[in-house]
Amino acid sequence: MNKDVFAVKGNIVFTPGPEGFTLHQESYLIVERGVVREICRSLPAEYAACRVEDYGDRLIIPGFVDLHTHASQFNQRGLGLDLQLLEWLNEYTFKEEARFAARDYAAAAYQAFAAEIVRQGTTRVVVFATIHKESSELLFNILARKGIGAYVGKVNMDRNCPDDLREETEQSLRDTEEIIRRWQDHPLVKPVITPRFAPTSTEKLLRGLGALAVRYNLPVQSHLSENQAEVRWVAELFPAQAEYHKVYDSFQLFGQTPTVMAHCIYLTAEAVQHMKMAQVMAVHCPDSNLNLASGIMPVRKMLAAGVPVGLGTDIGAGQSLFMPATIVSAIQLSKLYYVMQPECKPLTLSEAFYMATKGGGRFFGAVGSFEPGYSFDALIVDDRAEHARGRSLLERLQQFIYTGNAADIAERYIAGRKITV
């Protein structure tokens, strides 16, 4: 028998598509070399000798995929949120990020971040570090040691930011390339090209980053159209470009390789069409958009247009790393949007759950589902106290998403490996 094969047994729940949940009551899920092989009601003879982790009546769901967050803002969660965006950046975020010049500070913060995302049930994350090469590499190392699936971005900024966070353009590109070379072949933790956002980059920097993305075939992450003042600022800074997204596009940073763009609140119909064509993923970060008074991403319109949408916690502008809280906020905001624009139906639970698993997971490949061939990234949810009341599987899942917390997660698997908190 292949030692790389094992089975987990329990109540298996996932979303192969946004339209609904697939349920397998008291079933076996066979994992081979970290990948889902099949789900079956009884253990087939060929696996009779393999190890079975029996989770009894508990729920087995895909691990969560957080498509946009800032590891370097972990310590400032919840702080300064009475301030407006620019004050908040200057009073908290930039000061905090400057601390990551110190290796010890970065190590402690990134270790706390990695421990916390695992505890909260996130198994894959697309994450911003800071401009600092050394501490960014620490984040790669810490996530890799923990066994978390991640795209890690060393941030690039060479204008419109405090002196101690402003890079020299050539050095910024060299540092980025150095990290790429060291990490591009890691099986779990990989580099992602990360201009902070258009306003903090010169054209030269954006051109260099786009070239790196294409040369190394690397994905790209950034921010797009988070608030209206930002949109106006980009128009001033890049007068040659008719629209914000075209700045990224003109430098090969908008779908030339897989791309995620956070926020996407104030987009023209043309920009939405462009995202659909280029299959650029929009990352909806509802708590961040509320806390910074940004607005509401028109998620229903993006989905209807065929734009792929995932979810992000976006700490420190968001306050929580618990993805179910982001699922709830996304549904809540879609209901408010619906009150204002009744043609935009609210997100259902399965649609938002899909975004937080398979929808966002596609950025990592076959991730976020339990269909054959998908990475076995999973959470064992121990909700037995609630369940004692005779709830259906779907009701138990609803209660976990709306009222659960990290303490309800009994085990976490990433790529078939059990991860310790």
Next chain:
Amino acid sequence: MNKDVFAVKGNIVFTPGPEGFTLHQESYLIVERGVVREICRSLPAEYAACRVEDYGDRLIIPGFVDLHTHASQFNQRGLGLDLQLLEWLNEYTFKEEARFAARDYAAAAYQAFAAEIVRQGTTRVVVFATIHKESSELLFNILARKGIGAYVGKVNMDRNCPDDLREETEQSLRDTEEIIRRWQDHPLVKPVITPRFAPTSTEKLLRGLGALAVRYNLPVQSHLSENQAEVRWVAELFPAQAEYHKVYDSFQLFGQTPTVMAHCIYLTAEAVQHMKMAQVMAVHCPDSNLNLASGIMPVRKMLAAGVPVGLGTDIGAGQSLFMPATIVSAIQLSKLYYVMQPECKPLTLSEAFYMATKGGGRFFGAVGSFEPGYSFDALIVDDRAEHARGRSLLERLQQFIYTGNAADIAERYIAGRKITV
């Protein structure tokens, strides 16, 4: 020395007014017969012999006041929130409430509810039970035994509801009066007149309830203007009244005695003025309003008009009993309102904290602050892990509100008595 006197020592934080926090670093708060006597930097000689609970560097904050919630919906938190309001009522809420005809079911649910609100840091609650006399009294008893400060409402409904929840009008009033007589003199747990809302009451029932409120000088709670279909329905049911709030007012249920009205989303300027005049408290329940796609209460306008505003968790339409989550949601919604109507400034943290403590607490009298004469309702917040990073007291409070949870609450006091979880 009076044995009814003790002191707590720690970092004391509260809001005497909405405009800001008062901080007393490493100070003593003297409690006499359950009431705050004074706060001082060192222990005065007259108290030298009294017991001191030294909480070191921890935070001491007022306990939270939840002005609107449904104990009978505790088990259905998070369920059915993909449904619209009426489906949700019929599929979940009414079915769930019908179970409270059974004493055992009610006892288990109410015990779980009482344990949970204490754990989550709520020290005072204004709460709906169900129509059932016996199980409503169980809730009084359970809260009283636990030492929680509460106004408990046996619900009254005599039309527009399922048969098994429809009361005969006279019986409804007799049951209500029976409970009033048994509980009106309890020091902590008292009755509140509770027509579910206008549509489920005949005029005769409302008239009878208003008469009881005035005769026994009892407060009133109900729902007002939660969504637009409801507002239209009330207009059809009560054609003699020009507006929703006038239905309550015409039956002495709108400020003739202290009154709280949940939601208050779709009110005319005249209704807002009436609330101000009659000092009817509006209860803002942001998560419920999002989950049921109701809309946003215009909190800034209510405050500017002089209407007192408190906060409510409103489970099961709301998902969480943790009042800091409601504080955060209230601030978030006010920011979204501000994006749409820039003349309505967002709520600050101190304004929302005030609503959740002293603002809502006034319904109970001198509750929700640490000024002399206020009931000593307090939480000891143990955030030492966060604090190790050298945060200010105010930053520590921010992080607790935005990122904390029940596990961060080390102790709870209600009316000077330490409450066990």
